[in-house]
Amino acid sequence: MKSSIRIFKSQHELALTMAGDIVSRIRASANRERPFSIALSGGSTPEKLYSALGTHYSNQIPWDFVYLFWGDERCVPPDSPDSNYGMAKRLLIDGAGLPAANVFRIRGEDDPSIEAARYSCEITALLRNRDGFPVFDLILLGMGGDGHTASIFPRHSHLLSSNRICAVAEHPETGQRRITLTGKTINNAEAVAFIITGQGKAHLVHSIVRRLPGAGAYPASFIKPVYGSLDWYLDEEAGSLVVDKQAPSGSNGLISTIR
Numbered sequence: 130m131k132s133s134i135r136i137f138k139s140q141h142e143l144a145l146t147m148a149g150d151i152v153s154r155i156r157a158s159a160n161r162e163r164p165f166s167i168a169l170s171g172g173s174t175p176e177k178l179y180s181a182l183g184t185h186y187s188n189q190i191p192w193d194f195v196y197l198f199w200g201d202e203r204c205v206p207p208d209s210p211d212s213n214y215g216m217a218k219r220l221l222i223d224g225a226g227l228p229a230a231n232v233f234r235i236r237g238e239d240d241p242s243i244e245a246a247r248y249s250c251e252i253t254a255l256l257r258n259r260d261g262f263p264v265f266d267l268i269l270l271g272m273g274g275d276g277h278t279a280s281i282f283p284r285h286s287h288l289l290s291s292n293r294i295c296a297v298a299e300h301p302e303t304g305q306r307r308i309t310l311t312g313k314t315i316n317n318a319e320a321v322a323f324i325i326t327g328q329g330k331a332h333l334v335h336s337i338v339r340r341l342p343g344a345g346a347y348p349a350s351f352i353k354p355v356y357g358s359l360d361w362y363l364d365e366e367a368g369s370l371v372v373d374k375q376a377p378s379g380s381n382g383l384i385s386t387i388r
């Protein structure tokens with residue numbers, strides 16, 4: 130597994146550079162006349178990233194070649210403030226020239242079990258298959274303060290070992306039902322990229338990246354693409370325990386790259 134850790138001076142510089150990297154991946158795929166499948170993360174961290182893709186970079190992206198999916202969704206209607214789709218629609222989709230036919234949202238308003246099965250079938254029909262699982266070109270992930278990723282929460286390890294493509298999950302504190310890609314689907318991607326910011330997650334990032342004892346309690350530590358790459362895009366705070374010393378930042382705010 131190829132991996133990299135990049136730490137940026139600011140969330141703004143992180144978002145712009147990560148968006149630029151995603152644009153490069155999309156354009157490389159389009160140059161080969163191949164659609165590019167990307168599964169978006171939810172939560173608040175990626176908002177600057179989606180805004181950069183939907184505005185700053187929008188005119189550089191061959192949107193016809195982009196197939197947009199979600200790594201997880203809350204079981205709420207699309208117009209709910211909790212909806213991951215709703216956030217991406219506001220920041221990315223509405224500003225982009227993305228054909229509606231290329232947007233494959235999880236229908237959070239529908240019965241969770243039925244929708245998990247439907248979404249699994251939709252993904253299977255659209256993406257190539259490897260080892261019994263669909264192959265996403267890129268899956269974006271965040272990480273919660275408890276080490277969850279997508280909607281795979283601690284003590285829900287069955288979602289890491291499941292042979293399903295999607296499954297129903299439940300937030301351990303709120304009880305909110307979610308639909309999530311499973312760990313095996315995520316680890317079958319060509320590329321997985323974490324976007325994590327904030328001092329509050331620095332200890333988790335450090336524990337997982339350095340494979341410290343106890344990291345196994347965090348579902349994010351099980352994200353290890355079998356064939357693909359794993360990249361960590363961190364701001365200075367989230368990466369503060371990973372780098373020993375703060376190097377002067379480069380032109381794009383890049384402080385450190387660890388491979």
Ligand code: 6PG
Pocket residue numbers: 170171172173174175201202203213270271272273274277278279280
């Ligand atoms: C979700 C996400 C989830 C998120 C983390 C981090 O639906 O909430 O997919 O995995 O990425 O909880 O959320 P923040 O970016 O808001 O810290």
